[in-house]
Amino acid sequence: MLPAAEPPRPCCHRPRTLSSPCVMACSRTCSRILGLSLGTTALFAAGANTVLLFPNWDATYLWRGLIGKHAMLGSGLWGGGLMVLTAAALISLMGWRRGCFSKSGPCRSMLAALLSSGLALLGALICFITSGVALKVGPFCMFDVSSFNQTQAWKYGYPFKDLHNRNYLYDHSLWNSVCLEPLKAVIWHVSFFSALLCTSLLQILLVVIHFFNAFLGLFCSLCEKP
Template sequence: MLVSTMAGCLAFLGAFVCFITSGVALKDGPFCMFDVPSSNETQASKYGYPFKDLNNRNYLYDRFLWDSVCIEPPRAVIWHVIFFSALLSVSVIQILLVLAQLINSFLGLFCGFFEKREI
Protein backbone atom coordinates (compact mmCIF):
# COMPACT_ATOMS: atom_id res chain seq x y z
CA MET A 1 0.00 0.00 0.00
CA LEU A 2 2.90 2.37 0.64
CA VAL A 3 4.18 1.85 -2.91
CA SER A 4 0.67 2.50 -4.25
CA THR A 5 0.46 5.71 -2.23
CA MET A 6 3.84 6.93 -3.49
CA ALA A 7 2.92 6.06 -7.09
CA GLY A 8 -0.34 7.97 -6.68
CA CYS A 9 1.53 11.01 -5.38
CA LEU A 10 3.87 10.88 -8.37
CA ALA A 11 0.91 10.52 -10.76
CA PHE A 12 -0.80 13.50 -9.08
CA LEU A 13 2.34 15.59 -9.55
CA GLY A 14 2.48 14.68 -13.25
CA ALA A 15 -1.21 15.49 -13.78
CA PHE A 16 -0.84 18.78 -11.93
CA VAL A 17 2.17 19.79 -14.04
CA CYS A 18 0.21 18.95 -17.21
CA PHE A 19 -2.74 21.02 -15.94
CA ILE A 20 -0.56 24.07 -15.19
CA THR A 21 1.39 23.79 -18.47
CA SER A 22 -1.79 23.50 -20.55
CA GLY A 23 -3.41 26.42 -18.76
CA VAL A 24 -0.41 28.69 -19.30
CA ALA A 25 -0.17 27.63 -22.95
CA LEU A 26 -3.85 28.49 -23.49
CA LYS A 27 -3.39 31.82 -21.74
CA ASP A 28 -0.33 32.86 -23.79
CA GLY A 29 -1.51 31.60 -27.16
CA PRO A 30 0.37 29.90 -29.98
CA PHE A 31 3.87 30.62 -31.26
CA CYS A 32 3.39 31.80 -34.83
CA MET A 33 4.41 34.37 -37.45
CA PHE A 34 2.48 37.63 -37.23
CA ASP A 35 2.70 41.12 -38.68
CA VAL A 36 4.40 43.84 -36.65
CA PRO A 37 4.07 47.50 -37.65
CA SER A 38 7.48 49.04 -38.17
CA SER A 39 8.58 52.67 -37.97
CA ASN A 40 8.71 53.32 -41.75
CA GLU A 41 5.05 52.36 -42.33
CA THR A 42 5.84 48.92 -43.73
CA GLN A 43 4.76 45.63 -42.35
CA ALA A 44 7.38 43.28 -40.97
CA SER A 45 6.68 39.72 -39.91
CA LYS A 46 8.21 37.96 -36.96
CA TYR A 47 7.70 34.80 -34.93
CA GLY A 48 6.45 35.13 -31.39
CA TYR A 49 3.40 35.05 -29.15
CA PRO A 50 1.02 37.64 -30.61
CA PHE A 51 -1.75 37.06 -28.05
CA LYS A 52 0.45 37.24 -24.97
CA ASP A 53 0.19 40.99 -24.37
CA LEU A 54 -3.40 41.75 -25.34
CA ASN A 55 -4.80 44.37 -22.99
CA ASN A 56 -8.12 43.27 -21.47
CA ARG A 57 -8.86 40.98 -24.44
CA ASN A 58 -8.90 37.24 -24.46
CA TYR A 59 -8.17 35.65 -27.82
CA LEU A 60 -10.07 32.49 -26.82
CA TYR A 61 -13.41 34.30 -27.06
CA ASP A 62 -12.66 36.34 -30.19
CA ARG A 63 -12.64 33.96 -33.15
CA PHE A 64 -11.97 36.85 -35.56
CA LEU A 65 -8.46 37.10 -34.12
CA TRP A 66 -7.81 33.40 -34.80
CA ASP A 67 -7.69 33.82 -38.56
CA SER A 68 -6.45 37.39 -38.78
CA VAL A 69 -3.35 37.45 -36.55
CA CYS A 70 -1.29 34.33 -37.19
CA ILE A 71 0.07 34.18 -40.74
CA GLU A 72 2.08 31.00 -40.56
CA PRO A 73 1.60 28.13 -39.82
CA PRO A 74 -1.94 28.13 -41.16
CA ARG A 75 -4.69 27.39 -38.63
CA ALA A 76 -2.16 27.51 -35.79
CA VAL A 77 -4.60 29.01 -33.32
CA ILE A 78 -7.29 26.38 -33.90
CA TRP A 79 -4.77 23.57 -33.54
CA HIS A 80 -3.31 25.17 -30.40
CA VAL A 81 -6.68 25.70 -28.72
CA ILE A 82 -7.94 22.17 -29.48
CA PHE A 83 -4.69 20.47 -28.44
CA PHE A 84 -4.22 22.28 -25.14
CA SER A 85 -7.93 22.15 -24.27
CA ALA A 86 -7.80 18.38 -24.71
CA LEU A 87 -4.67 18.18 -22.55
CA LEU A 88 -6.33 20.34 -19.91
CA SER A 89 -9.45 18.14 -19.89
CA VAL A 90 -7.47 14.92 -19.69
CA SER A 91 -5.34 16.27 -16.84
CA VAL A 92 -8.47 17.23 -14.87
CA ILE A 93 -9.86 13.71 -15.33
CA GLN A 94 -6.48 12.25 -14.35
CA ILE A 95 -6.34 14.41 -11.21
CA LEU A 96 -9.79 13.20 -10.16
CA LEU A 97 -8.89 9.56 -10.75
CA VAL A 98 -5.58 9.89 -8.92
CA LEU A 99 -7.30 11.57 -5.96
CA ALA A 100 -9.74 8.65 -5.76
CA GLN A 101 -6.82 6.21 -5.91
CA LEU A 102 -4.92 8.17 -3.22
CA ILE A 103 -7.92 8.13 -0.90
CA ASN A 104 -8.21 4.39 -1.43
CA SER A 105 -4.48 3.94 -0.76
CA PHE A 106 -4.55 6.04 2.41
CA LEU A 107 -7.54 4.14 3.73
CA GLY A 108 -5.86 0.83 2.92
CA LEU A 109 -2.57 1.98 4.43
CA PHE A 110 -3.90 3.37 7.69
CA CYS A 111 -7.11 1.41 8.23
CA GLY A 112 -5.61 -1.86 7.02
CA PHE A 113 -3.59 -2.18 10.20
CA PHE A 114 -6.75 -2.46 12.28
CA GLU A 115 -8.29 -5.35 10.41
CA LYS A 116 -8.38 -8.65 12.23
CA ARG A 117 -6.56 -11.29 10.31
CA GLU A 118 -7.55 -14.89 10.61
CA ILE A 119 -4.83 -17.48 10.45
Protein backbone atom coordinates in the same frame (compact mmCIF):
# COMPACT_ATOMS: atom_id res chain seq x y z
CA MET B 1 -41.93 -30.58 4.69
CA LEU B 2 -38.81 -28.56 5.44
CA PRO B 3 -38.57 -25.06 3.88
CA ALA B 4 -36.09 -24.57 1.08
CA ALA B 5 -32.72 -23.35 2.17
CA GLU B 6 -31.96 -19.74 1.36
CA PRO B 7 -29.26 -19.52 -1.34
CA PRO B 8 -25.99 -17.95 -0.18
CA ARG B 9 -25.68 -14.27 -0.95
CA PRO B 10 -22.60 -12.79 -2.63
CA CYS B 11 -19.71 -11.75 -0.43
CA CYS B 12 -20.17 -8.01 -0.93
CA HIS B 13 -23.80 -8.25 0.16
CA ARG B 14 -23.14 -9.97 3.46
CA PRO B 15 -23.55 -7.76 6.50
CA ARG B 16 -19.89 -7.71 7.53
CA THR B 17 -17.71 -4.94 8.81
CA LEU B 18 -15.35 -2.79 6.73
CA SER B 19 -12.53 -5.11 7.75
CA SER B 20 -13.96 -8.05 5.81
CA PRO B 21 -11.89 -9.59 2.99
CA CYS B 22 -14.64 -8.54 0.57
CA VAL B 23 -13.83 -4.86 1.07
CA MET B 24 -10.16 -5.64 0.47
CA ALA B 25 -11.07 -7.36 -2.80
CA CYS B 26 -13.18 -4.38 -3.84
CA SER B 27 -10.25 -2.07 -3.02
CA ARG B 28 -7.90 -4.11 -5.20
CA THR B 29 -10.46 -4.08 -8.02
CA CYS B 30 -10.67 -0.32 -7.72
CA SER B 31 -6.86 -0.12 -7.97
CA ARG B 32 -6.93 -2.15 -11.18
CA ILE B 33 -9.51 0.17 -12.71
CA LEU B 34 -7.64 3.28 -11.58
CA GLY B 35 -4.35 1.96 -12.92
CA LEU B 36 -5.90 1.25 -16.31
CA SER B 37 -7.63 4.65 -16.39
CA LEU B 38 -4.48 6.56 -15.44
CA GLY B 39 -2.46 4.64 -18.01
CA THR B 40 -4.98 5.52 -20.72
CA THR B 41 -4.95 9.21 -19.84
CA ALA B 42 -1.13 9.18 -19.80
CA LEU B 43 -1.00 7.79 -23.33
CA PHE B 44 -3.57 10.36 -24.45
CA ALA B 45 -1.56 13.22 -22.91
CA ALA B 46 1.62 12.02 -24.58
CA GLY B 47 -0.17 11.78 -27.91
CA ALA B 48 -1.67 15.28 -27.61
CA ASN B 49 1.71 16.80 -26.79
CA THR B 50 3.32 14.95 -29.70
CA VAL B 51 0.73 16.33 -32.12
CA LEU B 52 1.50 19.87 -30.90
CA LEU B 53 5.04 19.42 -32.23
CA PHE B 54 3.69 18.92 -35.76
CA PRO B 55 1.28 21.77 -36.61
CA ASN B 56 -1.02 20.73 -39.44
CA TRP B 57 0.95 17.46 -39.54
CA ASP B 58 3.95 19.33 -40.94
CA ALA B 59 7.35 18.34 -39.50
CA THR B 60 9.22 21.25 -41.09
CA TYR B 61 8.24 23.61 -38.27
CA LEU B 62 9.91 21.31 -35.76
CA TRP B 63 13.04 21.00 -37.88
CA ARG B 64 13.24 24.78 -38.25
CA GLY B 65 12.73 25.36 -34.53
CA LEU B 66 9.42 27.16 -35.05
CA ILE B 67 7.52 25.45 -32.25
CA GLY B 68 6.27 27.26 -29.16
CA LYS B 69 8.18 26.84 -25.91
CA HIS B 70 5.20 25.31 -24.09
CA ALA B 71 4.87 22.52 -26.65
CA MET B 72 8.63 22.00 -26.72
CA LEU B 73 8.67 21.72 -22.93
CA GLY B 74 6.85 18.42 -23.41
CA SER B 75 4.98 18.40 -20.11
CA GLY B 76 2.41 16.11 -21.68
CA LEU B 77 5.17 13.67 -22.65
CA TRP B 78 7.17 13.38 -19.44
CA GLY B 79 4.74 14.92 -16.92
CA GLY B 80 1.21 13.85 -17.74
CA GLY B 81 2.65 11.02 -19.84
CA LEU B 82 5.69 9.16 -18.49
CA MET B 83 5.33 10.09 -14.81
CA VAL B 84 1.63 9.23 -14.73
CA LEU B 85 2.19 6.06 -16.75
CA THR B 86 4.83 4.89 -14.26
CA ALA B 87 2.45 5.55 -11.38
CA ALA B 88 -0.33 3.73 -13.24
CA ALA B 89 1.92 0.67 -13.63
CA LEU B 90 2.61 0.65 -9.87
CA ILE B 91 -1.09 1.00 -9.08
CA SER B 92 -1.95 -1.86 -11.44
CA LEU B 93 0.70 -4.10 -9.86
CA MET B 94 -0.77 -3.38 -6.44
CA GLY B 95 -4.26 -4.15 -7.70
CA TRP B 96 -3.30 -7.42 -9.35
CA ARG B 97 -0.84 -8.40 -6.59
CA ARG B 98 1.93 -8.99 -9.09
CA GLY B 99 5.70 -8.67 -8.81
CA CYS B 100 6.98 -7.29 -5.52
CA PHE B 101 3.38 -6.63 -4.40
CA SER B 102 2.34 -10.31 -4.49
CA LYS B 103 2.76 -10.70 -0.72
CA SER B 104 3.20 -7.12 0.44
CA GLY B 105 1.84 -6.04 3.80
CA PRO B 106 -0.51 -3.12 4.42
CA CYS B 107 2.24 -0.66 5.37
CA ARG B 108 4.29 -1.49 2.29
CA SER B 109 1.22 -1.19 0.07
CA MET B 110 0.34 2.17 1.61
CA LEU B 111 3.89 3.44 1.07
CA ALA B 112 3.75 2.36 -2.56
CA ALA B 113 0.34 4.02 -2.88
CA LEU B 114 1.70 7.29 -1.50
CA LEU B 115 4.70 7.20 -3.84
CA SER B 116 2.58 6.43 -6.89
CA SER B 117 0.02 9.08 -5.93
CA GLY B 118 2.73 11.70 -5.42
CA LEU B 119 4.41 10.84 -8.72
CA ALA B 120 1.17 10.95 -10.69
CA LEU B 121 -0.02 14.11 -8.95
CA LEU B 122 3.25 15.92 -9.67
CA GLY B 123 3.20 14.96 -13.34
CA ALA B 124 -0.46 15.91 -13.74
CA LEU B 125 0.03 19.25 -12.01
CA ILE B 126 3.01 20.13 -14.22
CA CYS B 127 0.99 19.31 -17.32
CA PHE B 128 -2.04 21.23 -16.01
CA ILE B 129 -0.08 24.39 -15.19
CA THR B 130 1.87 24.35 -18.45
CA SER B 131 -1.30 23.88 -20.50
CA GLY B 132 -3.06 26.69 -18.67
CA VAL B 133 -0.16 29.09 -19.24
CA ALA B 134 0.04 28.05 -22.91
CA LEU B 135 -3.65 28.80 -23.42
CA LYS B 136 -3.25 32.18 -21.77
CA VAL B 137 -0.19 33.20 -23.83
CA GLY B 138 -1.51 31.89 -27.14
CA PRO B 139 0.11 30.10 -30.07
CA PHE B 140 3.57 30.65 -31.51
CA CYS B 141 3.08 31.72 -35.12
CA MET B 142 4.07 34.16 -37.85
CA PHE B 143 2.11 37.42 -37.69
CA ASP B 144 2.17 40.87 -39.20
CA VAL B 145 4.03 43.25 -36.89
CA SER B 146 2.63 46.28 -38.74
CA SER B 147 -0.63 45.95 -36.86
CA PHE B 148 1.31 46.64 -33.67
CA ASN B 149 4.11 49.10 -34.56
CA GLN B 150 3.06 50.43 -37.99
CA THR B 151 5.99 48.83 -39.83
CA GLN B 152 5.62 46.33 -42.64
CA ALA B 153 7.21 43.19 -41.25
CA TRP B 154 6.41 39.62 -40.40
CA LYS B 155 7.96 37.58 -37.65
CA TYR B 156 7.40 34.54 -35.47
CA GLY B 157 6.29 35.12 -31.92
CA TYR B 158 3.30 35.24 -29.60
CA PRO B 159 0.95 37.85 -31.10
CA PHE B 160 -1.77 37.42 -28.47
CA LYS B 161 0.57 37.86 -25.53
CA ASP B 162 0.43 41.67 -25.65
CA LEU B 163 -3.28 41.97 -26.46
CA HIS B 164 -4.33 42.96 -22.96
CA ASN B 165 -7.62 44.51 -24.05
CA ARG B 166 -8.80 41.51 -26.09
CA ASN B 167 -8.90 37.83 -25.14
CA TYR B 168 -8.30 35.67 -28.18
CA LEU B 169 -9.97 32.67 -26.55
CA TYR B 170 -13.33 34.45 -26.69
CA ASP B 171 -12.76 36.66 -29.75
CA HIS B 172 -12.86 34.11 -32.55
CA SER B 173 -12.46 36.86 -35.17
CA LEU B 174 -8.74 36.88 -34.28
CA TRP B 175 -8.24 33.19 -34.94
CA ASN B 176 -7.84 33.43 -38.72
CA SER B 177 -6.76 37.07 -39.04
CA VAL B 178 -3.64 37.34 -36.84
CA CYS B 179 -1.61 34.17 -37.34
CA LEU B 180 -0.45 33.84 -40.95
CA GLU B 181 1.54 30.64 -40.55
CA PRO B 182 1.06 27.76 -39.68
CA LEU B 183 -2.41 27.50 -41.12
CA LYS B 184 -5.08 27.42 -38.40
CA ALA B 185 -2.40 27.73 -35.73
CA VAL B 186 -4.85 29.08 -33.16
CA ILE B 187 -7.32 26.22 -33.56
CA TRP B 188 -4.49 23.67 -33.36
CA HIS B 189 -3.06 25.33 -30.25
CA VAL B 190 -6.36 25.75 -28.42
CA SER B 191 -7.68 22.28 -29.26
CA PHE B 192 -4.73 20.21 -28.08
CA PHE B 193 -3.72 22.32 -25.10
CA SER B 194 -7.36 22.25 -23.96
CA ALA B 195 -7.25 18.47 -24.33
CA LEU B 196 -4.08 18.38 -22.21
CA LEU B 197 -5.69 20.65 -19.62
CA CYS B 198 -8.78 18.44 -19.31
CA THR B 199 -6.72 15.24 -19.31
CA SER B 200 -4.44 16.44 -16.52
CA LEU B 201 -7.47 17.56 -14.52
CA LEU B 202 -8.95 14.07 -14.89
CA GLN B 203 -5.63 12.59 -13.80
CA ILE B 204 -5.66 14.70 -10.63
CA LEU B 205 -9.17 13.47 -9.86
CA LEU B 206 -8.14 9.83 -10.38
CA VAL B 207 -5.11 10.30 -8.12
CA VAL B 208 -7.33 11.65 -5.34
CA ILE B 209 -9.64 8.64 -5.70
CA HIS B 210 -6.64 6.32 -5.60
CA PHE B 211 -5.37 7.91 -2.40
CA PHE B 212 -8.68 7.40 -0.59
CA ASN B 213 -8.95 3.87 -1.97
CA ALA B 214 -5.46 3.06 -0.66
CA PHE B 215 -6.31 4.54 2.72
CA LEU B 216 -9.46 2.41 2.86
CA GLY B 217 -7.41 -0.69 2.03
CA LEU B 218 -4.91 0.12 4.77
CA PHE B 219 -7.68 0.70 7.31
CA CYS B 220 -9.34 -2.61 6.47
CA SER B 221 -6.01 -4.48 6.63
CA LEU B 222 -5.13 -3.10 10.06
CA CYS B 223 -8.61 -3.72 11.45
CA GLU B 224 -8.96 -7.24 10.04
CA LYS B 225 -9.30 -9.85 12.71
CA PRO B 226 -6.68 -12.64 12.68
